[in-house]
Amino acid sequence: MKARRVFSLKFVAFALTPVVTLLVAAEATLRLKYFLAPTGHDWRYLTTPIGRGSVVPPDPPSAASQDRAAVEDQMVVHWKEPCVNQTVYSADLRKEMPRTFDEHCLRGDRVAPGKAPGEYRIVFLGGSTVEDAQSDDEMMTARFKRLLPATHHGKRTTVVNAGKANFDSRTIHAYWRSVIRDLAPDLVLYYEAWNEQQGDVKFTGMSVDERMAAFRRRSIHKALYYRSMLYTYLVERFGFRMVAGTRFWKIDTKQLRHVVELAQDVRDAGAHFVFVTQAVRFPRRWKNVDTFNADQDDALLERLRGDPHYSYDVTEISALNQRLAVSSTLDLCRRYQIPAIDILDNVEALGDAGRAGLFSDLGHLTVKGDRFVGELIAARLTAMSDFENW
Secondary structure (H helix, E strand, O other): OHHHHHHHHHHHHHHHHHHHHHHHHHHHHHHHHHHHOOOOOOOHHHHOOOOOOEEOOOOOOOHHHHHHOOOOOOOOOOOOOOOEEEEEEEOOOOEEEEEOOOOOOOEEOOOOOOOOOOEEEEEEEEOHHHHOOOOOOOOHHHHHHHHOOOEEOOEEEEEEEOOOOOOOHHHHHHHHHHOHHHHOOOEEEEEOOHHHHHHHHOHHHHHHHHHOHHHHOOHHHHHHEOOEHHHHHHHHHHHHHHOOOOOOOOOOHHHHHHHHHHHHHHHHOOOEEEEEOOOOOOOOEEOOEEOOOHHHHHHHHHHHHHOOOOOOOHHHHHHHHHHHHHHHHHHHHHHOOOOEEOOHHHHHOOHHHHHHOOEOOOOOEOHHHHHHHHHHHHHHHHHOOOHHHO
């Protein structure tokens, strides 16, 4: 009996060896694939779960902050970003560079809620295109600061990057009320439009999150998610298959009122607000339409939706909606006399080849793009006729 049991264990071990070998090979292949990706070179892809980086947990919001954050739907922002300090690979410098957050989960200059009298504080609001995937020295807001004068009206200039991935205008507005207002900025620059698309349908990634919510309460998922790259890849592939048939067509432009309300709240706090047009890698002229015109964007999206022969192109639909959001917000800025910096013509003038070098995908900037856009915003800001009076 004992000999038979030993034989059985050896047989099982022998039988499982190819399976274990295949799983290990798949795990190693996926880790290497993500590490070597253009936006990769993050050592945690190779070392997880051994080297998961340092997590800086945010302080809980004060009772006063929570009260002020009670907007129309009682929405209070408890930011979900892990604020992981890490190193990222610089394609320009060809070396690892630090990408860090402060104790408030913000990037850029380290500041305290109580602003010093000798400081002129600028805060950038937006989504992941502001938060940036680049290193501290190469991100867009750092490039922006380098082109600014070191002082403004004799005060030291600081620039805070308060961008948060996936934040749309509604969430950014609530984030201002619950967190950013306490920083008492002198100037707020708003750079976002792309994320308005998740306001209606949560878009694909958000839908995946909702469909996978049940998994997250299971201990095995918590133990393996983003610790095993193979498990993470399979789960997310499964999630995206579940929403593969989802079709999003057009944002509800009424939600852009949050930008107007945010601008008013910033003014009420004694600061200045400037809307900056978000650039994407997409031409101005598309299918005989001027995509810098909100009415033409709207009409084209309706035409595509009504065309039974149209083959759904997520890049095209996403780009047209981003342009619809930008153009519609610019119209609101003109109506409500909100200052705006429009950089779209400058990006368009680069042509298809020139724009391609600025973006890693449809809207996220490369190191070159961060330099171009950041310095362009700084130049346009300092050239504004009333900036010196702010």
